[in-house]
Amino acid sequence: MLLIEADGKALFRDYGLVVPNGVLVTERGGLPASLPGPLMVKAQVPAGGRGKAGGILRCADTAAAAGAVDRLLGTSLRGHAVEACLVEPVASGRECYLSVMLDAAAGAARITFLAEGGVEVESQAASLGPEATRLCALDATAMRMALEAVTAGLPPLEAAAIRQAGQGLIHLFLERELMLVEVNPLFLTVESCIAGDAKVVLDLNAIHRQPALEAMILARPRLYADACRKLTEGFDYVELDAEGRIGLITTGAGLSMMLVDELVARGARPLNFLDIRTGQLRGSPARLIRVLDWIAARPSVRVLFVNIFAGITDQREFAMLLAEALAANPVRGVPVVARLVGNGAAEARAALAERRPDILLFEDLEAAMARAAALAA
Known part of the structure; x- marks a missing residue:
């Protein structure tokens, strides 16, 4: 997750970088x-x-x-x-770019320095030469050597200033188990540099080992809403489009991402990603009710799409919990499309048809997506 600039700069200060x-x-x-x-x-x-x-x-x-x-x-x-x-x-100096990034595919760190930063820096990414970026082991010594390599062409005083800032970024990156620390622009003078911006991306999977970062997130529940939900609720709900028209109730991260991609490919606008983790419902509709509350907070939603593919979860139990949750929060009466497949799915669909005949039930995913997209449009 991405921190706001003010929080990123607070971390920069802790690691010796100069900020306005x-x-x-x-x-x-x-x-x-x-x-x-x-x-x-x-x-x-x-x-x-x-x-x-x-x-x-x-x-x-x-x-x-x-x-x-x-x-x-x-x-x-x-x-x-x-x-x-x-x-x-306002800070002044020559605008440069400096970053330390986790390259997950390589299992390594990538150190990048550009002598020209600014808002158009992304356009330079495709033409980066080996002198601008280095891939190295996730080790402070290897990363320091990579930093020295990418700044080798600078005048000695400028190189020393960049390397001092870069060392702070490297220690921050490693100690806080981050995915990215980026300074753009980094204002460079003859002997010093100032961080004009701070882009810091956290790894929420490591947050239980980072109490200071967890406290930083929880201190801003409205700003870091998705991350706070994960930390306090124990499951993943990420709002993708504040004007989304399809609210999703789904389980399984991979299946949920696939569904989002398929809906977008059809021109639909899903509101959220959700991995509700049906195994943790434990006979209570409370988690479903909270998700419905979050979805209902967005007036753009036109349809609720429930897609649960379960091998262990009892679909009939889930269906009854869904009916209870919908009764507690009707989501302003928007239509509900539900596809339940897996353990006890036939019984679940029969029970829902009896208790909530207004729910549009499907077994085929293509048909369910088409109906949800049509209702949302």
């Missing part, structure tokens, strides 16, 4: 008047491309920055509500 001395503003009129301009106002959402989407603004003075904060708060950016803005002094 900014303030996080969460309310209109909350910007201190003492900040000297010029200032950068940055919407704090866990998403990339904020600058191109109008979420990063340069302001000449405090008054202009206060107006920018007031305009951004409460808006939506890249599918996320803007609930905070980071306001900080």
Whole structure:
């Protein structure tokens, strides 16, 4: 999961990187008047491309920055509500790029340095030469050597400054078990550098070994809603499209991802990914009710699609829990398409047909997807 810039920069400070001395503003009129301009106002959402989407603004003075904060708060950016803005002094220097990334396929780390950073840096990725990036073992010594290799062409003082910042990133990456730490732009002067941005991607599978990172996530339940759900609920619900029209109740990560892909390929807009883990329901509809509450919070939803393929779970028990959950939260009366396949599926469909004859029951996945997509449209 991606941290907001303010949280990423807080981690940078802990590992010795220099960052602008900014303030996080969460309310209109909350910007201190003492900040000297010029200032950068940055919407704090866990998403990339904020600058191109109008979420990063340069302001000449405090008054202009206060107006920018007031305009951004409460808006939506890249599918996320803007609930905070980071306001900080404008940094200067040559814009560079520096990152440490986990290359999962290679089981290694990738160190990358570019002498030119900025918002168009992605366009350079296809043409990166061996001098710009190094693949190395997940080891501090090997990563330090890779950092020295990618900065070998710099003047000595500049190379020393980049390597000092890079060492901090390497220690942060390893100690916090991260997937990516990226600084773009990294403002480079003759003898020092300043992190103008912070992109930090956590591995939620390692979070139980990182109490400080877990506390950081739980401190912002609205901003990191999906991650907080995973940590507090014990299963995965990820909102994919805030304007999605199909709410999904599914189990099994692979099957659920496949279903999302198939619906998107048909031009449909699924709201969410879900691995509800039916084996953990334990005879209670509570987990299903919470999922329905989250789905019902999005007024764009036009249909609820239930797709449960189970080898061990008793489908009849699941069907009764689904009926109880729908009775507790009718999801504003939207139609329900259900495909139940596996252990006890025939009995489950028969029980649902008797108890909830309004539910559209299917055995064939293609037919169920077609009906859900048609209702959503």
